[in-house]
Amino acid sequence: MKLSTRTRYGTRLLFELAYNYGKGSQLLNVIAAKQDISEKYLSKIVLQLKSAGIITSHRGAKGGYELAKEPSKINMLQVMNSLEGSDAMVECVGDAGLCAKSRRCPARSLWCKLEAQTANLLESTTLEDLVNDYKALNKENEGTYYI
Numbered sequence: 001m002k003l004s005t006r007t008r009y010g011t012r013l014l015f016e017l018a019y020n021y022g023k024g025s026q027l028l029n030v031i032a033a034k035q036d037i038s039e040k041y042l043s044k045i046v047l048q049l050k051s052a053g054i055i056t057s058h059r060g061a062k063g064g065y066e067l068a069k070e071p072s073k074i075n076m077l078q079v080m081n082s083l084e085g086s087d088a089m090v091e092c093v094g095d096a097g098l099c100a101k102s103r104r105c106p107a108r109s110l111w112c113k114l115e116a117q118t119a120n121l122l123e124s125t126t127l128e129d130l131v132n133d134y135k136a137l138n139k140e141n142e143g144t145y146y147i
Helices: 005-019 028-035 039-051 076-084 108-124 127-139
Strands: 055-058 064-067
Touching: 005 028, 005 039, 005 064, 005 076, 005 127, 028 039, 028 064, 039 055, 039 076, 076 108, 076 127
Parallel strands: none
Antiparallel strands: 055 064
16 A cells, blocks of 8 residues: 555645644745645645645735644544545445455455554544654654754
């Protein structure tokens, strides 16, 4: 299984918004620089996330983007579905009628189990979890300076 660049970059964008949640709108060019992602590419991703109701945008001097809800209220299944467009890894999992062999297919039950476990993991993981994991990973480096 391979995730699209759109999903990987979108997750990094949302991580920045979650990490800075409550600090006001974040500028796209700043996020792009921090995450080393093309601002032009991110501008396409924010349109999808905005139409899915995951982020909001603000114009003006204090303009930018921010999460539409608290990071604890946005799970990764919502993110994946908004960026990938479909949550089924294999088409027959979502609709058995797409394949004439799906009723007798030995692999379909494996794909269904994989889909269910992946969906459970993504649904139980929030943007807040990503921020907390990041902070825990970087806690050991706090106070360490290299010259």
